[in-house]
Amino acid sequence: MTNLDKRQIPIGSTYNDGIRIDLRLIASLIEPGARVLDVGCGDGSLLRYLVEKKDVDGRGLEISQSGVRACLRQGLSVVQGDADTDLKNYPSGAFDYVVLSETLQTTHNPLIVLRELVRIGRFAIVSFPNFGYWRCRWQLLVRGRMPVTKSLPLPWHATPNIHFSTIADFLTTCRQEGIVVARSYAVDQRGALGAFFGARVFANLFGAQGVFLLATELPIHGGESVAG
Amino acid sequence: MESSDLMAPADKPMVDREVHTPETFNHQPKIVLDGEMSLLLDSGVTLAPLTIAYQTYGELNADNSNAILVCHALTGDQYVAGIHPVTGRPGWWDNVVGPGLPLDTDRYFVLCANVLAGCMGSLGPPETNPKTGKPFALSFPLVTIEDMVRAQALLLDHLGIDQLFCVIGGSMGGMQALEWASRYPDRVFSAVPIAAAARHTAQNxxxxxxxxxxxxxxxxxxxxxxxxxxxxxxxxxxxxxxxxxxxxxxxxxxxxxxxxxxxxxxxxxxxxxxxxxxxxxxxxxxxxxxxxxxxxxxxxxxRAMDYFDLAAQHDGVLSMSFRETPVRFCVIAFTSDWLFPVSESQAVVQALNANAANVSFCEIETDKGHDSFLLNEPEFFDVLNGFLRGAAKHRGLI
Structure with a gap:
């Protein structure tokens, strides 16, 4: 079974560098100078961080016009498009990393999107809100209400999230799809790594968000933890 | 030589707003490229001598790296900014080209040439055929978008510009920008096709x-x-x-x-x-x-627009037009454009993505239709500004 990586990533607990700390975790997984496609790049904060701090050759895909405009204003290369329909246009292995941050749960076909990510990139980095987080479980179990948390802030009728999953669900899906989970992290509500995440069951309970480094085959370097 | 005696002033010459000072408007009516620079057209006819009328705005920098070629649309011409000498009105992109504007003439050397077969001084049907002393009229050979672009390339050779910082245009100008990027990828640092398409549809x-x-x-x-x-x-x-x-x-x-x-x-x-x-x-x-x-x-x-089909030059596969392209693209479409609909721009973007090209794409939301690229659309200017600034940074112009 998967062991969630206990390695401490040198990330701060504050929002310095103008970027959310969960995004800094993602950034820490990316080699400098790499070719990166950020799917669902929003206003481009991660992409800009990667371009400026890591000198990556970065591209974005974003569905909203306002997001695309915000990116273009910063001089980033971003295509207005839809992860559900447009990923098929990219050639296999075109990027070193394909990032899908907090977007998988909004797609119509998460499985197809997931397959496309690992096809297009040597690595894929996926993060999503964990529906198995104890606060979610608590709200559903005790209050009988759809969870509203810091990583799931909107009520049921307004949320763009249509495919919820837990960290455990996601890991099972990766195993079924033959996707290698090279690294996995569970982060707390603030987006910081928790020191207590030693086992999958705890990660699934105490992690507000899961962050995963995926590949189609075992990477030669690194990969301390793999899907069982 | 006057371009044509057809060019009578418009009924009501009028300027309804402030336009740029004459200093930004270098009056260089035309050049005649000599026999060595003859142009072999797609139709098989050779044009020589070739006359190209063009306008420039701003200054070419020391290493000739700041040139932006603006390609005009069907009924546009080289008078992009300043007062148009025939109509007495501001040029068709007077809101885009000028000091401090998206195509900043304080930073870039902007040039625009009248297209081949046009009627503003470049070789075309109303020009006099030197062999007969009469207007070419229908004896002028049919030309294509590709021919127009080849003629512009000859003009750049003449001006000593090896690589454009940017080639940009709306509608038919966007077709030329695509053709430029496809035909001369090493001569184009960035390309901005606006409200354009890689082909003319049956409806067009x-x-x-x-x-x-x-x-x-x-x-x-x-x-x-x-x-x-x-x-x-x-x-x-x-x-x-x-x-x-x-x-x-x-x-x-x-x-x-x-x-x-x-x-x-x-x-x-x-x-x-x-x-x-x-x-x-x-x-x-x-x-x-x-x-x-x-x-x-x-x-x-x-007719030249009708003939345009970039994919057809590559066995019908559009992505082959941009193989391993080094060009930075910014494709812009307008949501209410039903003449060159968003889907046509998306087809271009898909072809570029298939090459993992450096492409940006934005649909500008507006209800003003195809001509939005000529209007004051702040979101459009925003996107254009951002892209050009980013490209200029990469080109070392900023």
Whole structure:
């Protein structure tokens, strides 16, 4: 079974560098100078961080016009498009990393999107809100209400999230799809790594968000933890 | 040499806002490229000597790296900014090209050439054939978008510009920008096709055919020989323009501008005068157009657009047009453009993505239709500004 990586990533607990700390975790997984496609790049904060701090050759895909405009204003290369329909246009292995941050749960076909990510990139980095987080479980179990948390802030009728999953669900899906989970992290509500995440069951309970480094085959370097 | 005696001033020359100072407007009417720079057309005909009329704005920098080639649309011309010498109105992109504007003439050397087969001084049907001393008229060879681009490349050779910082254009200008990037990837650092497409659709061709039929069925067209017979197919050309103009706007734009308003009276007159405001507007568009455009040029240029199909040059596979392209692209489309719809721009973006090209793409939300690229659309300017600044940074111009 998967062991969630206990390695401490040198990330701060504050929002310095103008970027959310969960995004800094993602950034820490990316080699400098790499070719990166950020799917669902929003206003481009991660992409800009990667371009400026890591000198990556970065591209974005974003569905909203306002997001695309915000990116273009910063001089980033971003295509207005839809992860559900447009990923098929990219050639296999075109990027070193394909990032899908907090977007998988909004797609119509998460499985197809997931397959496309690992096809297009040597690595894929996926993060999503964990529906198995104890606060979610608590709200559903005790209050009988759809969870509203810091990583799931909107009520049921307004949320763009249509495919919820837990960290455990996601890991099972990766195993079924033959996707290698090279690294996995569970982060707390603030987006910081928790020191207590030693086992999958705890990660699934105490992690507000899961962050995963995926590949189609075992990477030669690194990969301390793999899907069982 | 004057470009053409057809170019009578418009009825009401007027400037309704501040335009740029004459210093930004370098008057260089045209160059004649000598025999060595002859142009072999797609049709197999060789054009020599080749005359290209162009305008420049701003200064070329020391290493000739700051040139932006603006490609004009079907009825545009090289007078991008400043006062147009024929119409007396501001140039067609006076809101985009100038000091401090997106195409900043304090930073870039902006040039625009009248297209081949045009009627503003470049070699075209109304120009005099040196062999006969008479206007070419229909003896002028058919040209293509590819030919227009090859002619522009010869102009750049002449000016000593190896690589453009950017090639940009809307509509037919966007077709040229795509052709440029595809044909000369090493001569283009960035390309911005706006409200454009990699091919003319059947509907596009159909509208053009209506325009051409309107011109050719005007008895004053004289089988194209009207200049020698001191006649002009004004009626036909005006109808062609009226039809085309409808395709440049949108239902919403027409409704907002005119609704069902009557031109003069409150009551219906039960006749066929220009009773509705929209009729009067279209007639005005038609009548002012004939003062600045040559009917045969209209036939030739619309035909060139009809022939354009970038994928066809590569066995029908558009992505092959951009193989391993080093060019940075910014594709811009307007949501209400039904003449060059967003889907056509998306096809270009897909072809670029298939090459993992450096491409940006934005759909600008507006209800103003195809001509939005000529209007004050702040979001469009925003995108254009951001892209050009980013590209300039990478090119070392900032």
């Amino acid at each position: 061709i159909a509208f053009h055919e209506v325009g051409r039929q309107a011109i050719m069925s005007d008895p004053n067209w004289c089988d194209g020989d009207y200049l020698n017979q001191s006649k002009r197919p004004q009626q036909g050309l005006a109808v062609a323009r009226m039809t085309a103009h409808i395709t440049y706007l949108s239902d919403a734009a027409f409704h907002r501008k005119f609704g069902r308003l009557l031109q003069d009276s409150q009551e219906k007159t039960y006749g066929f005068d220009a009773e509705f405001k929209v009729e009067s507007y279209l007639r005005h568009q038609g009548s002012t157009f004939v003062d600045r455009f040559d009917a045969n040029s209209y036939l030739y240029i619309t």
